[in-house]
Amino acid sequence: MKILLIGEYSNLHNSLKKGLLNLGHEVILLGSGDGFKKYDVDILIKSTIFENKYLKIIAKIIDKIFKFSLNELEIYFKSKKIIIKLADFDIVQLINERPFNTSANLEISLLKHVFKNNKKVFLLACGVDHKSISYANDKKFKYSILTPYFENNSLKKEYRHILKYLDSDHSKLSNYIEQNIQGIISSDLDYHIPYVNSKKYLGMIPNPIDIDTLNEDGKSFNQKIVILHAINSKNKLKKGNKFFKKSLSIIEGKYSNKVEITRTTDQAYSEHIKNVKNCDILLDQVYAYDQGYNALEAMAMGKVVLTGAEKEWREHYNIVEDYAVINAMPDVSYLVEKLSWLIENPEKIKMISKNAREFILKYHDYNVITKKYLKAWEN
Numbered sequence: 001m002k003i004l005l006i007g008e009y010s011n012l013h014n015s016l017k018k019g020l021l022n023l024g025h026e027v028i029l030l031g032s033g034d035g036f037k038k039y040d041v042d043i044l045i046k047s048t049i050f051e052n053k054y055l056k057i058i059a060k061i062i063d064k065i066f067k068f069s070l071n072e073l074e075i076y077f078k079s080k081k082i083i084i085k086l087a088d089f090d091i092v093q094l095i096n097e098r099p100f101n102t103s104a105n106l107e108i109s110l111l112k113h114v115f116k117n118n119k120k121v122f123l124l125a126c127g128v129d130h131k132s133i134s135y136a137n138d139k140k141f142k143y144s145i146l147t148p149y150f151e152n153n154s155l156k157k158e159y160r161h162i163l164k165y166l167d168s169d170h171s172k173l174s175n176y177i178e179q180n181i182q183g184i185i186s187s188d189l190d191y192h193i194p195y196v197n198s199k200k201y202l203g204m205i206p207n208p209i210d211i212d213t214l215n216e217d218g219k220s221f222n223q224k225i226v227i228l229h230a231i232n233s234k235n236k237l238k239k240g241n242k243f244f245k246k247s248l249s250i251i252e253g254k255y256s257n258k259v260e261i262t263r264t265t266d267q268a269y270s271e272h273i274k275n276v277k278n279c280d281i282l283l284d285q286v287y288a289y290d291q292g293y294n295a296l297e298a299m300a301m302g303k304v305v306l307t308g309a310e311k312e313w314r315e316h317y318n319i320v321e322d323y324a325v326i327n328a329m330p331d332v333s334y335l336v337e338k339l340s341w342l343i344e345n346p347e348k349i350k351m352i353s354k355n356a357r358e359f360i361l362k363y364h365d366y367n368v369i370t371k372k373y374l375k376a377w378e379n
Helices: 012-022 053-066 070-083 104-117 130-137 147-151 160-166 168-180 189-195 241-254 269-277 293-300 311-317 332-344 346-363 366-378
Strands: 002-006 026-031 091-094 120-125 183-186 201-204 225-231 259-265 281-283 304-307
Touching: 002 012, 012 026, 012 366, 053 070, 070 104, 091 104, 091 366, 104 168, 120 168, 120 189, 120 366, 130 160, 130 168, 130 189, 160 168, 183 189, 183 366, 189 201, 189 311, 225 241, 225 269, 225 332, 241 259, 241 332, 259 269, 269 293, 281 293, 293 304, 293 346, 304 332, 304 346, 332 346
Parallel strands: 002 026, 002 091, 091 120, 120 183, 183 201, 225 259, 225 281, 281 304
Antiparallel strands: none
């Protein structure tokens, strides 16, 4: 089949593309590279305005005064020029409701060409969108990426890019997409739960992880235990990085002779994955029920990850607590307790590392997951 994947924010579409190519399909991946992460894409569409310091200042002023983004307008015109030439694909999959990363109204204009000129279009629920943010805003989760905002309304400015998904334009975009797609697929429980009663929802297909590229490093723990805290500055609030930061300060003072802490900010994916390879423990996020892509890739490399692994996730996979991953919660004392347990019991690190890799092989092998996508698309 001829397949077009639009958008890439985690490596999900890259791993899916590799699986599809292995099965003999023709695949094109279109995306922005997602800023500093610089993910691989076949067709790169990104804004260059912020690469010029003078244009960046002008763009920010215009955005602040007129609530109008020159970045989004630039991406729109670049995308339109390309998307009208991409036609007759058997399958098109959108990474989320804003696959081109423009405004809601501009997305509709671009998606009209996608729906008109291709056979089947599917939506992935694997990121913030109108339905998932509406669900979180109604406080139906125990905690979510909106929890910091609920606890401190002065963060409204920092949350404006997330809260905008609640407005009428994004509701209109969501409804437009749902009317024109063949189906919706979620990538993990954090997105499955809000979508479970949607008419065109096809169910959850776990994230595809490239198990061939991501291998265990076989570290022996003869040296200090390396803890990696990789920060995405745009997402640090919704990831709960403050809890990790405070926990690490305590751990550093308590176990200075046993641990080495690596802190990074906004690293390109190629550099980040090197740091993951060299660590023993990765601190990912606290406001999640399930593992995101970053956590899963680390688990594939046999790392102990502190991330989402709530009761709902454990019940779904029939896994006991602390078996293959450590559930992270927005509680400094709890995080210090878990990290201390690991540091004082390095054999537990070895055991969880082994289980993490086996879990990925069992449930996230991209070769198996790709076939599940094909079945969903074809049926």
